[in-house]
Amino acid sequence: MAVVTPPFGKKKTIFRCPHRNISIKMNTQIEIHTEPLNIQSCIDWIMSPHSGGIDVFIGTVRDMTKGKTVVRLEFEAYNQMAIKEMEKISQQAFDNWPVQKVLIHHRTGVLAVGEIPVIIAVSAAHRAAAFEACRYIIDTLKETVPIWKKEVFEDGEVWVAAHP
């Protein structure tokens, strides 16, 4: 358990897992897993009697990229920094929309077609905030969080977005 003092505002207590692939606060749950993600446990955590709606984005491994058959994806994360960047994004969601809870789970390792690399869930009193924050979180995650995917095809492999 680490007590983190932000530059302003109240003292916050953040519980951290020793190997830092997890960040738990009262209203935020951010995790990186090597095992398959569990949709139901994400929904169970995000639901609350105060919410009027929850928005869940589930990313899935597609079988084709630009007409080529994808055999599998391989995800790799800079765990500590990825958690930190995801914490920033979730904080931005709280700053910009009246949302109640934010959950981000990301998978690493080898994923077959149809498996789930990412789940984002947001709860809010009204649906507009949940939709917009959820969209913001996944769009920003793809731009800033240090996680990489390699697409493996039948005849080769490529780190996505590495080259212009």
Place this chain on the structure above:
Amino acid sequence: MNIATWVFYVINKIVAYLHPMMMNIKILAFGIAKDIFGGSTTNIQLDENATTKQLKTHLEAAYPRLKQLASYMVAVNNEYADDAGAITERDEIAIIPPVSGG
């Protein structure tokens, strides 16, 4: 300033001139940077008080394939770093090629 202090100062200056302090920096690599470095870490020697920009210049000289990337960032202690930021031996340095999570 007495004579002993003065002698000590001059000797220090001469030593510093002959042996500029070098830092041995360990760099973590992820994604395609691992392929470029041929492993998950690489080491380079940098002058003391080097900046992120100098680190990039050294790395690009040693690993020209870095320049072919769409872009890449340097992270210092888990934060994206500016080119002007200073680096010390105690920092955790990582090369962040274009990210592609989600």
